[in-house]
Amino acid sequence: MSRLRIQARLAARGVDVDLAVDEGRVLAVLGPNGVGKSTLLSLVAGLLRPDCGRICLGDVVLADTDAGTFVAPHRRGVALLSQQALLFPHLTVAANVAYGPRCAGLSRSAARAAADRWLAAVEATDLAERKPAQLSGGQAQRVALARALATEPRLLLLDEPLSALDVTAAPAMRRLLRTMLRARRRTAIIVTHDLLDALAVADDVAVIEDGRVVEHGPAREVLTTPRSDFAARIAGINLVAGRIVRPGTIRTAWGTEISGTGDLEPGTDAVALCRPSAVAVFTTIPHGSPRNMVPVSIAEMEVHGETVRIRADTQPDGGTGLAADVTATAVADLELEPGATAYFVVKAQEVQLYPAGAVSG
Structure with missing residues (x-):
């Protein structure tokens, strides 16, 4: 024992x-x-x-x-x-x-x-x-x-x-x-x-x-x-549940695909984790290098010192809404407010993929 x-x-x-x-x-x-x-x-x-x-x-x-x-x-x-x-x-x-x-x-x-x-x-x-x-x-x-x-x-x-x-x-x-x-x-x-x-x-x-x-x-x-x-x-780490559909990519139950790092076999139930500080916020669909992009509806905004945490609506499976940490200047420039539509964007190397059981508690 x-x-x-x-x-x-x-x-x-x-x-x-x-x-x-x-x-x-x-x-x-x-x-x-x-x-x-x-x-x-x-x-x-x-x-x-x-x-x-x-x-x-x-x-x-x-x-x-x-x-x-x-x-x-x-x-x-x-x-x-x-x-x-x-x-x-x-x-x-x-x-x-x-x-x-x-x-x-x-x-x-x-x-x-x-x-x-x-x-x-x-x-x-x-x-x-x-x-x-x-x-x-x-x-x-x-x-x-x-x-x-x-x-x-x-x-x-x-x-x-x-x-x-x-x-x-x-x-x-x-x-x-x-x-x-x-x-x-x-x-x-x-x-x-x-x-x-x-x-x-x-x-x-x-x-x-x-x-x-x-x-x-x-x-x-x-x-x-x-x-x-x-x-x-x-608290506030972004967590999205789904299943590995190909190496380095998870697909949620509602069809969203997210790419990240982690050596998991296709078919594995998994979660994608990333920090809110790694998430960029856009009000129009961004273009450029391949990145993960999730359209969201902003639910709330909280000020933490010089940072504003943008929280999206609850995920379709009931999971906590995704979060992004941005500057107050960015909030003003983008005219972000609750109810507005935005696009959360994060690079694949900022996303970690783990077996679902690893964070089930």
């Missing part, structure tokens, strides 16, 4: 958390900077001791202040993957991944076999003999994931694993994480600021504010009907 239960307080950091992660579930932890997200991971990993409380992983008590129990980090069956890969620079990729199995007592040949297996799992076999200095950021993070998984952890902790990657490497790593975590039913916690990470990778979402959990539930529910201030601010 690998169900996590944490009830712990750390006064110096203003953290007092009460949270559970069921076995085989992936929990995304969201919240503003400095509210205790990384502290939560450190408490679970054993890098910090709680002032009071109890932390259990399955039937093993990792920490219990009343009983004086505190299991050392290396004995917890927990692996932590941070923003930086932190690979041993003097070792090859294969030796980095084999390090954990060797420390667990495996022979050199058995550890190398385990390393080969996990490098294949993260599609990095061709990197085995390289040194970390020869890797790109995305490659290094793949190797770091393989190294973490090679220890066969009962619980995987990920602290902003995609934040240091560039925009071209992050989508591929996100898809890999979804496969390695959700498809293989691993128990994991991922701390992230990116809504796409939460929707694509996590089953559940917890929002932390001021060191306490203020919202917790299925990812789709929390992020489409938020109850906390922070979740409400970041």
